[in-house]
Amino acid sequence: MTDLPQQESSEAQSASELLEEVLREFAELDSDAEPLRVELVTSEILGEWWEAGDDLAAELIEFAATAPEPERLVAPLAALRTLAISDEQRQAAGLALDKLGLGEPAWAAALNQVGVGECWRTADVYGDESSVLCVFGEGDAAHGLLVSIGYGVYGGWADEAVIVESPADVVADMRTQAAESDGLVTCQQITPGRAHQLLADAFAGTEQQNEPEVTDDYVRFRALSMARTRALPEPEPADPPKLLSTEDEAEAIDEFFRASASLEDTEAARVCALRLIEFGVEHDPRNPLRVGPDKLAAFVDFVDDGEIELTDEQDEALEKVLPAWARWGAWREGLPEAAVEPLLEAVEDRLYERAMETTESTMDVYLEGFDDLDEVEVVALLERRQFAIPSVYTEIAGEEVELDPSDPEQRRLLVIGEHPDFQASLAEDDLDEESFLWVAAHTTVVDQLWDDEPVEVWQAAQRLLARGLDRGEVLDRLAGALEQQLETGESDELEFDLDDYLRALDELS
Incomplete structure (x- = not known):
């Protein structure tokens, strides 16, 4: 050899x-x-x-x-x-x-010289998921191609494809699934030409992705599945995309808000609705206004991944817009009542999951440097650090950014982000002495609160909060106490006497 x-x-x-x-x-x-x-x-x-x-x-x-x-x-x-x-x-x-x-x-x-038998399709009532079975050959040589198609993104794509030995059993399972679904799943025989169109489109949707999340069976049977698809009769024409003009989009948004009386009609909410329409036009062009659990979850995924950009205000509005959009879409599509509640539950679950992901991610940042804390210690730590830095998001030079408060430099940017009046002067290194001392005192106090050193800073803050002062007023009082102690040292750096500072804090009540 x-x-x-x-x-x-x-x-x-x-x-x-x-x-x-x-x-x-x-x-x-x-x-x-x-x-x-x-x-x-x-x-x-x-x-x-x-x-x-x-x-x-x-x-x-x-x-x-x-x-x-x-x-x-x-x-x-x-x-x-x-x-x-x-x-x-x-x-x-x-x-x-x-x-x-x-x-x-x-x-x-x-090779691939096979007779084409029956073709079957199941689909959920939302239009999110479908399975297509094509039977090839006869008798003992009969086998089937079973493909699972998701329509949440990319106009539909296949994530699983498998060659089955007993297609008759699969058809029976598909019928049973539909019969027991309370009207949420349909099962029908389709023409081989229709099957060809569905499969070809689904495989194209998968192949256009850089790293599609497919099953091991898809990898194994991919080439044979595509060959069997080519063995089917010519594909039937697909439904054309539903083109929406700017006027069509505006009309749909107006109709949505008219039908959603409990939803506040704000600019942020309208942008969310527009982004939902744009997402549908790109990823579900044959029915861009369709709603389904998978499609709406995919929209949220695209927002979280940054592929769809929302401002903080728009992102906050999304929590109320998305359930309302689902309800309106269900009414618009004429979905049966049995399908509406699962749809709304799926949307709420995805939003809750998203909130938990955000909370856990943020909590990790605020708990940086501490392990094995008990529940009481975690609550106390979060209370102090979230008082110092309430949010990891801010606006610098007109741009929204997410920063890590556990990093001292980024933490100070978060403080500066709360005071846009100083940003231009800081960027140009043109702060007057009074403003410079003010910024230095505030950023230092926030650092002290974050590190809980000295502990008297947080103790003073708690006393002031108990008196009814709000966060801004408390920080001003703390920074004022520090600013009174600041002096320029031998190396031209600001210094303060710790004992004098602690006495000033003790006088705050």
Whole structure:
């Protein structure tokens, strides 16, 4: 047996070893092997390459022209001629095989030559999820392609695809699911042309993603699933996108607020509604105003990932806009009452989950440097530090930013963010002495509160709060007590006598 040519780099050597392993796998397939077995082996190999991000199919096709033992390339080229993902690679594999001029295995001509049987589809009432089953072959050779499609984003995409041995059992399960769903799931037979259109669109939606979250079965059966889709009759025309003009969007927003009397009609809320429409136009173009648990959860995911930008005010409004949008959309779509409550519950659950994620993330920042605190200690620590820095968000130079208060420099920016009048002067290093002392005192007091050092600062703050002063007034009093003690030291840095400062704090009551 002749090995592939020696490569110089370790990466090339690794590819060479992988190709050699593939040639050995195909050598183990008899000429009279069952076509389905060959298809499964090929699909699994192509899936491994796809998951690893390696296009070894192209290398294998190119290697055929100079292979020392070209007969070893016949089987994999014959398989790639039918099962490679792209038209270009299938054609290239066929051309390379023709150039070898060698006899092909008996199974080669039978690959993907299957009869098409019934096609079935289940779909939830929202239009969020669907499963498509296509039956191929007859009798003992019958098998099915079952694909799960989500319509929350990308116009629909497949996250699972599997070849099933008993399609009749799957059809029975699909019917049972629909019958027991209280009208939330439908099951119907569809034409093979319709199935082709649904599957082709779904696979395209998956392939356009950089790192789609798919199952292991999708990886394994990806190539064979796409080949079986090509074996279906020509796809039926898809429904055209519903184009919405600016006027259409404005009318939909007006209608939404008219129907949502309990929702305050603010600019922030209207922006949220517009972003929901824009999201639908991009990711659900055939029904952009459709609502469903998965679609609305995907919208929230896009907001959290920064792909949809909202200001703090708009983000806060989203908590009330999203449930109202779901309710209005359910009414607009004529969803059955049995579907409305689960939809609203799903939306509320996603918003609660989001709030908890934000809270946990923020709490981690505020608890920085402390481990193994009991519940009472955690509450006390959060109370003090959140008094010092109420929010990790602020506006600097007109731009909203999220900062880490556990970092001293970022913590001081959060303090400065509360006082926009000083920002321009600070940026230009043009603060007068009085303003400089004011800023220095306030940032130092916040640092002391954050670190609880000296502890008398927080004790004084608590006394002032108990008297009914608000946070701003308390900070001003604390900073004033410190500012009175500030002096310029020998190194031109501000200093203060700790004992005098503590006495000044003690006098605050």
